[in-house]
Structure formats: C-alpha cells, structure tokens
Amino acid sequence: xxxxxxxxxxxxxxxxxxxxxxxxxxxxxxxxxxxxxxxxxxxxxxxxxxxxxxxxxxxxxxxxxxxxxxxxxxxxxxxxxxxxxxxxxxxxxxxxxxxxxxxxxxxxxxxxxxxxxxxxxxxxxxxxxxxxxxxxxxxxxxxxxxxxxxxxxxxxxxxxxxxxxxxxxxxxxxxxxxxxxxxxxxxxxxxxxxxxxxxxxxxxxxxxxxxxxxxxxxxxxxxxxxxxxxxxxxxxxxxxxxxxxxxxxxxxxxxxxxxxxxxxxxxxxxxxxxxxxxxxxxxxxxxxxxxxxxxxxxxxxxxxxxxxxxxxxxxx
Numbered sequence: 001x002x003x004x005x006x007x008x009x010x011x012x013x014x015x016x017x018x019x020x021x022x023x024x025x026x027x028x029x030x031x032x033x034x035x036x037x038x039x040x041x042x043x044x045x046x047x048x049x050x051x052x053x054x055x056x057x058x059x060x061x062x063x064x065x066x067x068x069x070x071x072x073x074x075x076x077x078x079x080x081x082x083x084x085x086x087x088x089x090x091x092x093x094x095x096x097x098x099x100x101x102x103x104x105x106x107x108x109x110x111x112x113x114x115x116x117x118x119x120x121x122x123x124x125x126x127x128x129x130x131x132x133x134x135x136x137x138x139x140x141x142x143x144x145x146x147x148x149x150x151x152x153x154x155x156x157x158x159x160x161x162x163x164x165x166x167x168x169x170x171x172x173x174x175x176x177x178x179x180x181x182x183x184x185x186x187x188x189x190x191x192x193x194x195x196x197x198x199x200x201x202x203x204x205x206x207x208x209x210x211x212x213x214x215x216x217x218x219x220x221x222x223x224x225x226x227x228x229x230x231x232x233x234x235x236x237x238x239x240x241x242x243x244x245x246x247x248x249x250x251x252x253x254x255x256x257x258x259x260x261x262x263x264x265x266x267x268x269x270x271x272x273x274x275x276x277x278x279x280x281x282x283x284x285x286x287x288x289x290x291x292x293x294x295x296x297x298x299x300x301x302x303x304x305x306x307x308x309x310x311x312x313x314x315x316x
Contacts, residue, residue: 004029004156004187005050009059012045019045021211032188034202041208043191047160051081080149084161087145090134094125094144097133101151119147139170156187164193175201195297207301214304222300231267234289247279257302267292
C-alpha cells in the first residue's frame, strides 16, 4: 500500500521555541495514523504544515504526491481539515452551513443542496437540518463540522483533537463515523488527547515529544515494548514508596516506575501478584490499589518519557 503522506526532517520554530525538530512521518493510503504527545509536543504544528496553513523552516512534506510548499493548491484539493473546535457558523442552520461551503467550493446551487442533504443523512442530522447550529448538542456540532470537512470529497482527512469535550456516547458515535470513512478509502491523520482513542482507531501511531518522534509503530508493537502486562501498586502514603520499591525490585529484578503514589512494573510472571501480597502481609504494608493489567499506550509513553500523558496536558 502506497504512502498518502510523507514528511522528512520537518523543523519549525516560533521564536526561541523549537516546535518541530526533525520530524519524519509516513501515512499509508486508506489508513489512520494517530499522533500522540503532550501539550506543546508539536502535533498541531504538523497538521498545519501538512494542510498548507504553515510553512516549515526546514524539511519537506508531500500529500498525495504533491509538495506542501510548492503545490499547496493541489494539496488543498485533496485534504479536509477538522480542528479542535467546531468551526461551523452558529447562526446558520445545519443545511445552510454545508450549502455555503459547497458553493464556496464552486458547486452549483443544485449540486450544493444535493451534497448537503447527502451528508446530513450520512451523519444522522437530517431531522436537525433546519435548526440553527447554535442549538445543536456538542456531539451534533462535531458531526456537522466533520460533514463540512467532507463537502469537497477529500481523499484525506486531518482530524485535530476531534472528540475534545464530547461525552462518551458522542465520542463512540464519532469513532464509528471515522471508521466508516476509512472503510470507504479515506486516509486519516488523527491527533488526539485520548490514548484509548488512538488505541481503538489508529492503524499506526507516532509518539511526539518536544518536537521529535520518540516512538512509532502499531498499537500492539508499541505496547509490546513494555511487556504484555504490568503490575500497578498505589501506595497509601508517600513514606511507603521506598519500601514498596524495594519489594518490587526484589521480586521482579526491575526497578518500578514511580508516578506520584503509583508504582508500575512489568509483570510477565503470573505468580507475581500472590508473591507481592505475601510480602505486603509480612511487612505490614497497606496499599490503596494492587492491580494486574494489560499494557496500555499510557504505559508506552511513561516508559519512554518517564511521565504519563495527563488529560489536561494533551491538547496541543
């Protein structure tokens, strides 16, 4: 399968801040690439460069075979972009928003109305088509915003934090729409503040931190880097962390990762949990949590950077 998007050595600085420091990307046609990283990592900067909204200071990128700097018009004809916040006009109805965009793209009045009606039906908004967008729920506004980005039938879709602020049900609905678009051949570049979102949607993931790619692969490949399972122990008091660290180090041979009161260590041996319980009984230590779980993308980020991606620290 060919690459729809390629980037090599992208560099971008804003004053003394180096937002991107030599980023390489490859996105296969008809797939979803998830961009993960903390606030300020450079995810949105990458999207803006690929969408021709920002010029890189160094490096180069192609979208659909077109150079983003030398052939921006051709790139824009291929790409649909949905930002972190819905960009629809609150005063217009759902149908009027889509018709307006279609007309701006050069469609006739008849074509614009047909396209708008088709998208409203596809995104479950037909019943609300005549209502002002300001009266839509958060999930409905995001669906309308996504529909707006598809008016021109783009072959590639850039989704920058598409589910920010949505409730769980609305998130799942949007996930389903994204999967359907990909099944129809659309290529998706997704930045997200939710690790579970990337795990559920992305065919491949690139982890960005401080403007650099620090890990890349499928979700399964990345999680395999930290082992199939991990043991999580949450200390009741900070004064117990040292003793818990020594116990886990002795039983596993690996020093646990510490994040606040939480200690995490790889757990390949199923006998580890009862062994830890016995040692806690022997030492008289009480913990607030003791859990064996499968590796997550949060574990991946923690193992690479030494910190978790916190929800309030992810919207870049």
